Amino acid sequence: MSSNVSHLLQTAVEHHQSGRLREAEAIYRSVLGEDPDNPNALYLLGVVALQTGRPEAAKKQFERTIAVSPDYAEAFNMCGDACSALGQYDAAIGHYRHAIEIQPQFAGAHNNLGNVYMTLGRLDDAAAEYRRAISIAPEFAMSHNNLGLVLKALGRPEEALVHFQRAVSIAPGYAEAYSNTGNALRDLGRPQDALDQYQRAIAANPDFAEAHNNLGTALKDLGRYGDAVDHYGKALELNPDFAMALNNLGLLYDETGRPEGAIASYERAIAIDPDFADARNNLGNMLFQLGQRDDAAEQYRRTIAIRPTFAEAYRHLANLRPDTELAAEIEEQIGRPETDDTERMHYYYALANICHTREQYDMAFNHYAAANRIRRATLDYDADDHARYVDQLIEAYSPSLRDQAREWGSKSELPVFIVGMPRSGTTLVEQIVASHPRAHGAGELPLMASFEQAIPGYPDGLRQGGRVVAADASHRYLEALRVYSDTAIRITDKAPSNFLRVGLIRLLLPNARIVHCRRNALDTCVSLYFNYFVSGNEYSYDLEELGRYYNDYLRLMAHWRDAFAADIFEIDYEDLVGDQETTCRKLIDYLGLDWDPACLDFHRNRRAVRTASSMQVREPIYDRSVQRWRHYEKQLAPLVSVLEAEG
Numbered sequence: 180m181s182s183n184v185s186h187l188l189q190t191a192v193e194h195h196q197s198g199r200l201r202e203a204e205a206i207y208r209s210v211l212g213e214d215p216d217n218p219n220a221l222y223l224l225g226v227v228a229l230q231t232g233r234p235e236a237a238k239k240q241f242e243r244t245i246a247v248s249p250d251y252a253e254a255f256n257m258c259g260d261a262c263s264a265l266g267q268y269d270a271a272i273g274h275y276r277h278a279i280e281i282q283p284q285f286a287g288a289h290n291n292l293g294n295v296y297m298t299l300g301r302l303d304d305a306a307a308e309y310r311r312a313i314s315i316a317p318e319f320a321m322s323h324n325n326l327g328l329v330l331k332a333l334g335r336p337e338e339a340l341v342h343f344q345r346a347v348s349i350a351p352g353y354a355e356a357y358s359n360t361g362n363a364l365r366d367l368g369r370p371q372d373a374l375d376q377y378q379r380a381i382a383a384n385p386d387f388a389e390a391h392n393n394l395g396t397a398l399k400d401l402g403r404y405g406d407a408v409d410h411y412g413k414a415l416e417l418n419p420d421f422a423m424a425l426n427n428l429g430l431l432y433d434e435t436g437r438p439e440g441a442i443a444s445y446e447r448a449i450a451i452d453p454d455f456a457d458a459r460n461n462l463g464n465m466l467f468q469l470g471q472r473d474d475a476a477e478q479y480r481r482t483i484a485i486r487p488t489f490a491e492a493y494r495h496l497a498n499l500r501p502d503t504e505l506a507a508e509i510e511e512q513i514g515r516p517e518t519d520d521t522e523r524m525h526y527y528y529a530l531a532n533i534c535h536t537r538e539q540y541d542m543a544f545n546h547y548a549a550a551n552r553i554r555r556a557t558l559d560y561d562a563d564d565h566a567r568y569v570d571q572l573i574e575a576y577s578p579s580l581r582d583q584a585r586e587w588g589s590k591s592e593l594p595v596f597i598v599g600m601p602r603s604g605t606t607l608v609e610q611i612v613a614s615h616p617r618a619h620g621a622g623e624l625p626l627m628a629s630f631e632q633a634i635p636g637y638p639d640g641l642r643q644g645g646r647v648v649a650a651d652a653s654h655r656y657l658e659a660l661r662v663y664s665d666t667a668i669r670i671t672d673k674a675p676s677n678f679l680r681v682g683l684i685r686l687l688l689p690n691a692r693i694v695h696c697r698r699n700a701l702d703t704c705v706s707l708y709f710n711y712f713v714s715g716n717e718y719s720y721d722l723e724e725l726g727r728y729y730n731d732y733l734r735l736m737a738h739w740r741d742a743f744a745a746d747i748f749e750i751d752y753e754d755l756v757g758d759q760e761t762t763c764r765k766l767i768d769y770l771g772l773d774w775d776p777a778c779l780d781f782h783r784n785r786r787a788v789r790t791a792s793s794m795q796v797r798e799p800i801y802d803r804s805v806q807r808w809r810h811y812e813k814q815l816a817p818l819v820s821v822l823e824a825e826g
Contacts, residue, residue, distance in 0.1 A: 184214050191223065200227050218248035225257060234264035252282040256291060263295055271295050286316040293325060297332075305329045320350040327359055336366040347379075354384035358393055365393075370400035388417035392424040399431050402626045402659050407431055422448040426458045433465055436621060436663050441465050456486040463495060472499050488512065490525035494711065497529035501536040505529075524553040528711050535709070540810045547709050548814075551720040560717035562727045569731045573738045575638035576682035581743055583642070588687040589653035593660060595770060596627075596684055597673035599696035600732055601716055602706035604752035607781075608696055609673040611763055614781040615772055619664035623674040626656050631683060641686075653687045669770055676715065678732060681739040681747070692770050693745065695736065698752035701808035704729055704818055726821025 191206035204227045210220040225240030241258035244251055259274035275292040278285055293308030309326035312319055327342035340363040346356035361376035377394035380387055395410035408431065414424040429444030445462040448455055463478030476499045482492040493509055512518060513526045531546035595612060597605045613620030630652040631637055660670045669692070677684065684691055704726065707719040718728035739745040748769040755762045763778050777783075808815060 184210055184217065187213075188217070188220060191220075195223065195227065200231060203227060216247045218244050218251055218254070221247065222251065222254050222257070225254075225261070229257065229261055229264070234261045237261040238265065250281055252278045252285055252288070255281065256285065256288045259288070259291055259295075263291070263298070268295050268299055284315050286312040286319050286322070289315065290319065290322045290325065293322070293329075297325070297329060302329050302333055306333075318349050320346040320353055320356065323349065324353065324356045324359060327356075327363065331359075331363055331366065336363045339363045340367070352383045354380045354387050354390060357383060358387065358390040361390075361393055361397065365397060365400065370397050373397045374401065386417055388414045388421055388424070391417065392421065392427060395424070395431070396427055399427075399434065400625075402624070402629060402655075404431060404435050404659070404662055420451050422452040422455050422458065425451070426455070426461060429458070429461060429465070433461070433468075434622075436619075438465055438469055454485050456482050456489055456492075459485065460489065460492050460495070463492070467495065467499070476500055488515075488518070488522060490522035490529075494525040494529040494532075497532045501533040506533045509533075520553050520556075524550045525711070527553070531709065538810075541814075544811050544814045550711070551708065554711065555720040558717045558720070560724065562718065562724045565718065565728060566731055569735050571638050572679065572682065572735060573742070575641050576738070576743050578742060578744070580641060580682075581685070585689070587649035588689055589657060590690050591653075591657055591688060592690045592692070592771065593657060593668065593670055594688055594691040595669050595671045595694065596677050596681075596691055597671055597675075597694045597696060598678040598681065599675050600678075600698070600703050600707070600729065601675045601712075601719075602710065603675065603696040603698040603703050604750070604755065605673045605675050605696045607752075607755070608694060608750060608766070609671050610781045611766065611778050612669070612671050612694075612770065614777045614783075615669075615767065615775050616777065617667060617772055618669040618671065618770070619667035620671045620673070621660060621663040622672075624659070624672045625674070626659055627672070627674065627677050627680045627683060630656070630687065631680060649687050656687065669772060678736060678739075681736075681745050682743050685743065685745055693747045694766065694769070695747045695749050696752065697749060699806070699808070700729060700822055701815065701818070702752075702806065704822075705808040705811060705815070708818075722815065722818040723821050726818045729822065 187206055187210050191203045191210065194200075194206065195203035204224065207220045207224040207227065210217055211224070214220070221240055221244040225237045225244065228234075228237035228240060238258060238261035241254050241261060244254040245258065248254065255274045255278035259271040259278065262268070262271035262274060272292065272295055275288050275295070278288040279292070282288070289308045289312035293305040293312065296302070296305035296308060306326060306329045309322045309329065312322040313326065316322070323342045323346040327339040327346065330336075330339035330342065340360065343356050343360040343363055347353050347360060350356065357376050357380035361373040361380065364370075364373040364376060374394065374397040377390050377397055380390035381394065384390070391410045391414035395407040395414065398404075398407035398410060408428070411424050411428040411431070414421055415428075418424070425444045425448035429441045429448065432438070432440035432444060442462065442465055445458050445465065448458040449462065452458070459478050459482040463475045463482065466475035466478060476496060479492045479496040479499070482489050483496070486492075490512070493505075493512070497505060497509070509526050509529050513523055513530075518526075527546045527550035531543045531550065534540075534543035534546060595618070597609050597612075599605055609620045609622070612618050630648060633652070634640055634648050635643070660672075663670055675696075678695070681693060684693060704722075707716065708722065708725060710719070712719065718724045740747060748766065750762065750766060760779060764774055767774055767778055
């Protein structure tokens with residue numbers, strides 16, 4: 180190499196390293212004018228092309244480099260990057276493997292090969308390559324981050340968290356790794372810790388749109404809806420075409436009872452990305468909640484057209500179009516060798532619903548049982564632990580605690596808590612109340628559960644930590660309710676599992692109304708067993724565990740009535756069906772509202788209903804769900820045995 184070529188090359192590299200890519204490119208070409216086969220100039224010209232968004236040109240330069248220097252490992256590696264950018268994944272894999280053959284300890288090539296495997300869904304292969312990269316270069320932060328992504332995708336968030344945390348310990352300014360740490364913590368049910376990590380990501384890179392989006396989701400999980408909207412908005416300000424942020428904003432609007440905003444957000448996401456299957460499915464869910472059956476079915480169909488293996492969409496569609504043609508499609512999907520257990524579970528639920536509609540009860544139960552076995556295997560639930568927890572609640576919430584805590588909370592009469600076992604008529608009762616012109620239905624809110632989690636050592640720590648939480652929690656709860664309506668004098672929270680928190684409700688909000696929905700035990704349990712829940716209700720997928728949970732529920736409610744002197748309005752589903760007006764009038768009177776006949780026409784209320792009963796409450800009162808369990812009497816022996824043993 181002549182001294183002039185050497186000098187030119189050094190000057191070009193200096194420009195390149197300083198980000199003056201145009202100047203560097205011009206000098207690299209000058210070098211090639213004097214020395215056409217200079218491998219470094221060829222290679223670096225390819226790097227500039229790749230950095231400036233020209234992967235095809237970059238690929239040609241790297242191929243020229245390899246032609247004149249067949250042992251140039253870095254050129255093979257970068258050629259792999261160019262091919263990957265062009266979607267030529269087989270070629271990329273070949274180039275990365277060549278780089279590794281030349282230089283077995285090439286950690287970057289192992290990492291990049293892992294990236295291609297990740298893109299192709301070959302997660303185990305990707306993990307293996309990232310581990311090889313880390314074994315060669317233990318301080319390779321990017322490979323730790325990437326391995327974390329694979330482990331998270333494999334459903335191993337605890338292991339993923341270790342590698343994300345290792346990445347940020349190596350590279351404290353690694354914004355993506357902070358954001359990914361937050362994602363893993365959120366998967367582990369630690370939204371407050373996740374929030375901290377997203378904030379660190381934004382501190383490292385204030386213009387990181389994805390971190391703002393993720394922070395919005397953590398804030399939503401914590402009930403801080405206004406702050407969540409702000410961060411979704413910031414993500415969209417930074418990236419107006421951020422379809423995922425629009426989808427998440429739609430989910431927030433859905434959760435806070437703003438269906439128009441939800442629909443608009445989903446439609447914007449779809450306009451940006453017409454093949455965004457999740458957004459289409461969510462739009463279908465929103466339309467379903469509004470009772471727009473045909474429009475919802477159309478969106479589910481479009482979802483399936485985009486992603487033929489979208490099992491959830493099939494499950495939703497089966498609730499709307501339980502026909503023979505759909506059943507045949509689902510059976511075909513079940514039979515595919517590549518169908519995984521989660522997909523198969525949703526397909527079984529769909530087939531079960533179709534069979535139930537056709538009155539093929541034995542076949543329906545078999546499908547429900549198959550789906551529930553799969554679902555149960557994914558859950559960490561212990562019936563003995565739950566029974567002990569109920570024992571703890573009964574012991575902690577004593578009359579002496581009640582007397583001690585009389586002045587802890589707010590005296591507001593705004594909240595109405597509708598509690599009971601899920602599938603006991605809570606959605607119907609909320610729809611009736613929400614039809615009153617001075618009331619609003621907020622749906623199932625997570626707030627009381629979050630307050631519970633904020634008390635150290637709950638429930639035993641109530642006497643020490645309860646007052647501190649109560650001072651703030653009641654205010655925050657009332658503030659959150661007002662997001663849903665600023666005019667209603669009664670706002671419902673119909674999270675059924677709040678029956679576990681009746682004592683806490685009385686401490687925080689002693690003047691709140693509590694409505695307890697009851698239904699025939701077997702009808703309740705069968706309805707639970709026949710439904711899929713995204714989260715919660717882990718006890719409902721095994722008949723014996725379901726029976727034990729129901730018995731624990733009965734004894735806890737008895738405690739709230741007797742030992743804790745809870746003022747609770749009891750409403751029986753069968754009474755509501757048998758004498759609608761009398762029962763409704765008693766309910767409305769208990770709530771301190773004047774009677775309004777709109778409560779009898781609840782089915783005309785167009786509000787969104789975010790539960791499995793969405794379509795049922797679009798109809799007038801009917802009795803076809805009473806004694807539904809008798810269709811499955813012979814299959815329910817394990818459940819009946821448990822209920823009778825402790826009942």
